[in-house]
Amino acid sequence: MDFELTEEQRMFRDMARKFAEQEILPTLKENERQEKFDSSIIKKMASQGLLAPHMPQEYGGLGLDYVTSAIIWEALCWASLAVTQAAMSGPIQPATNLLDAGSEQQKQKYLPPVCRGDLILSGAVVEPNAGSDSSMIETTAVRSGNHWVINGTKVFITNGEIADVVLFIAQTDKSKGLKGLASFIVERGTPGFSSKPQKGRISWRGGSEGSLRFIDIELPLENQVGETGRALRDALRGIDTARLFLAAGALGIAQSCLDASIKYAKERVQFGKPIGGHQLIQEIIAEMATKIEAARWLIYRAADLKSRGIRHIKEMSYAKYFATETALWITSQAVKIHGSFGTFDDYPVGHHYQDAITATILGGTTQMHQLTIGQQLLEMAAFR
Numbered sequence: 001m002d003f004e005l006t007e008e009q010r011m012f013r014d015m016a017r018k019f020a021e022q023e024i025l026p027t028l029k030e031n032e033r034q035e036k037f038d039s040s041i042i043k044k045m046a047s048q049g050l051l052a053p054h055m056p057q058e059y060g061g062l063g064l065d066y067v068t069s070a071i072i073w074e075a076l077c078w079a080s081l082a083v084t085q086a087a088m089s090g091p092i093q094p095a096t097n098l099l100d101a102g103s104e105q106q107k108q109k110y111l112p113p114v115c116r117g118d119l120i121l122s123g124a125v126v127e128p129n130a131g132s133d134s135s136m137i138e139t140t141a142v143r144s145g146n147h148w149v150i151n152g153t154k155v156f157i158t159n160g161e162i163a164d165v166v167l168f169i170a171q172t173d174k175s176k177g178l179k180g181l182a183s184f185i186v187e188r189g190t191p192g193f194s195s196k197p198q199k200g201r202i203s204w205r206g207g208s209e210g211s212l213r214f215i216d217i218e219l220p221l222e223n224q225v226g227e228t229g230r231a232l233r234d235a236l237r238g239i240d241t242a243r244l245f246l247a248a249g250a251l252g253i254a255q256s257c258l259d260a261s262i263k264y265a266k267e268r269v270q271f272g273k274p275i276g277g278h279q280l281i282q283e284i285i286a287e288m289a290t291k292i293e294a295a296r297w298l299i300y301r302a303a304d305l306k307s308r309g310i311r312h313i314k315e316m317s318y319a320k321y322f323a324t325e326t327a328l329w330i331t332s333q334a335v336k337i338h339g340s341f342g343t344f345d346d347y348p349v350g351h352h353y354q355d356a357i358t359a360t361i362l363g364g365t366t367q368m369h370q371l372t373i374g375q376q377l378l379e380m381a382a383f384r
């Protein structure tokens with residue numbers, strides 16, 4: 001076991017951190033105030049090779065292992081988890097699904113432009129009545145001659161408002177339950193496809209969410225991805241990558257809050273000395289740092305297993321659940337350490353505090369990961 005980062009990993013970490021400081025932070029506050037995702041960041045990330053580190057080189061990625069990818073994701077999210085997630089969501093989740101389940105023609109058509117930042121790809125599973133429970137998916141796909149007819153609604157879709165292409169799941173036969181689910185590709189401009197931004201967020205204000213509407217969309221048969229009945233299983237592979245990203249991103253925002261809190265605790269003087277000299281503040285700082293360290297190794301362990309193709313269901317759930325809940329606690333402590341200053345967006349902790357709650361919800365809620373861990377350990381079904 002070697003716990004040291006390689007020279008290459010340190011190089012990627014430093015490069016991503018520099019990018020986060022130079023390209024994400026300067027415009028973040030104004031964009032968040034306007035609840036705006038500036039999608040030009042996608043091309044900028046791509047030009048530095050940071051957009052799709054985990055994707056194979058033959059499809060335009062860097063072909064890096066998942067530990068190195070997680071290190072990059074942590075460093076980028078140090079500035080903003082919401083912005084980084086919106087920028088990278090296409091390569092991370094739907095592109096991974098396509099990589100695993102798509103035909104060679106579909107992969108050649110979509111993956112290289114996604115990895116170059118030329119095409120925005122969204123992955124759409126969730127609906128108004130189908131969140132954690134995908135068996136409730138109501139979007140229908142009905143076979144009619146040589147095409148599929150699609151009707152339904154998707155919500156909370158990352159980049160749904162601006163996506164050029166959407167990989168989505170629909171029900172082909174309700175009587176078959178999960179075995180009736182299938183994945184399809186729809187391109188913007190297809191008659192019957194529309195989208196709307198979802199505004200008014202209390203969190204993730206630098207990110208991008210939208211709802212999608214499908215009304216009598218006609219899709220050629222070749223727009224189906226993978227086999228009917230395997231859609232959820234295929235989607236879960238991409239979701240697994242998204243979970244790793246979110247765990248690493250939560251670590252990034254927690255680390256950012258620790259860095260800011262240490263700096264502030266050394267500068268802010270109350271009761272005749274820097275607040276960092278008071279033992280109760282030191283206790284919080286010590287707990288923050290210890291939890292960050294624990295989260296980091298859970299993440300690297302899950303990433304390493306994933307890179308080596310070893311089963312890692314419970315390890316990924318440990319990482320996602322612990323890192324995001326830890327970030328939620330750490331970001332709130334960081335705001336408290338900054339006192340009333342911490343409640344303004346001028347200080348470098350408030351936006352992380354806002355984003356942390358959302359990180360516990362997408363990519364599987366905390367409860368879903370607890371149930372997954374329980375199910376794995378007890379070998380008993382817990383969801384139903």
Ligand SMILES: Cc1cc2nc3c(=O)[nH]c(=O)nc-3n(C[C@H](O)[C@H](O)[C@H](O)COP(=O)(O)OP(=O)(O)OC[C@H]3O[C@@H](n4cnc5c(N)ncnc54)[C@H](O)[C@@H]3O)c2cc1C
Pocket residue numbers: 122123124125126130131132133155156157158159204207209358361362363364365366367368383
């Ligand atoms: C910023 C953002 C981006 C997103 N991007 C995408 C995207 O690109 N594509 C996409 O498809 N979706 C996306 N989502 C949706 C996200 O995946 C869902 O919100 C998430 O899966 C939870 O579903 P839900 O919100 O419907 O909550 P629900 O499933 O309704 O859960 C509500 C609460 O009940 C709990 N709960 C549910 N079932 C159980 C149970 N059996 N036992 C105990 N507790 C339970 C949950 O843990 C949660 O606390 C995004 C969401 C956000 C916030």
